[in-house]
Amino acid sequence: MTPDDRVERALDYRFRDRELFARALTHRSAGRHHNERLEFLGDAVLGYAVADRLYRARPLESEDVLSILRASLVRKESLAEIGARLGLGEAIRLGAGERNSGGHERPSILANALEALIGAVHMDGGEAAAVALVDRLFGDRFETASAAAAKDAKTRLQEHLQAQNMPLPVYAVVAAAGAAHKRVFTVHCRVEAFELEVSASGSSRRAAEIAAAEQALKVLEADHG
Template sequence: MARSKPDLSALEERIGHAFKDKALLRWALTHVSAATQRPDSYERLEFLGDRVLGLAVAHMIYESFPGDSEGELSRRLAALVRKETCAEVSESWGVGPHMRLGEGEAQTGGRKKRAILGDVCEAIIGAVFLDGGALAAEAVVRAAFGPKMHDVGRSLRDAKTALQEWAQARRLAPPRYRVVTRSGPDHAPSFELAVEIEGFDSAIGAGSSKRAAEQAAAAAFMAREGVQE
């Protein structure tokens, strides 16, 4: 007996877009480990969604912060589109149970990996763009990322610098960063890095570059430990 496809209507409701072509959403949820060939995974949609997300967020913050300089807008943009924020959005949408993963990836906790969750968020945005156009995609981005605009505005300072200064003030050794995982194609890699400070548990951050993942890890450490910037 053929296995029925999971009902995606509840997920669509949380995303805020009813897909005319449900195959696009299923494609956005398919990790390379579950694809019969690489183009069948979400990687191409992720590539598109990353660009759509960047434009939509840039438009949103340009309108919302008319007094900000170009540098301030750039920092807001970077904070909102980083993989860690995208992973939070995926979690709020509840994508985990709907993701299609290979057996090995599923057994090693793939549904909770920040890098994969961040990728899926971008892939879904790309799928919405193809299904409903730019306005539909921007509406989804505004609904998901808009509430986070003012939160990241409180943390625009370089997280790595802030964490290093915090460690130095307490006579601790400088933070150390190490790569946990690297995934994705060469044109759109994803990194998970850990930041380690002696005497504390490490914190993990994800990003599309090592630098972005380091910033995310530093920010995650400070948020967990209640470090004030």
């Protein structure tokens, strides 16, 4: 059985479009027909599927808690863990330099490949197939995930910077709109060490800060692995 066969068996999904499947497993270091566009699509499909599943599985949770749970489930570390379990490290196509430097074990590469596969399933089998795949991949985590135990994006961003002896991010509320019972806050986050600035919104200042930190982490992970 080939590594590709093992991945399909682990996914419990058989691709009709074999070229699409191969592209989902091709890192940009291996050539121009790589998986980044599928990763873009898969990221959106994953976010929707996880939000929908959490909404149905946790009817008593607030929006802020649901946002924290979603962020903890779709963060790169969680996706990389699932990707490793599926055997993506053996199947992914890498350039010689990337493979020799241990790219097949790099969390960002495994996580991105998993998102690309979700995007590929969406293209190959449709929305229902992709959502069903996400459900299989995460299993009972939708019911068992703990907001208290999950490190939110603000904490993870802070720890990431502290580990490199870099200044902490600076957050500022740049807008607050809506009625008192339905306020929407927009927060600006600046990471001085990387000259990075992002903004995000939420139903509370904390939720907006977490969303902004999540955006910053995505940029840093994409640019610096």
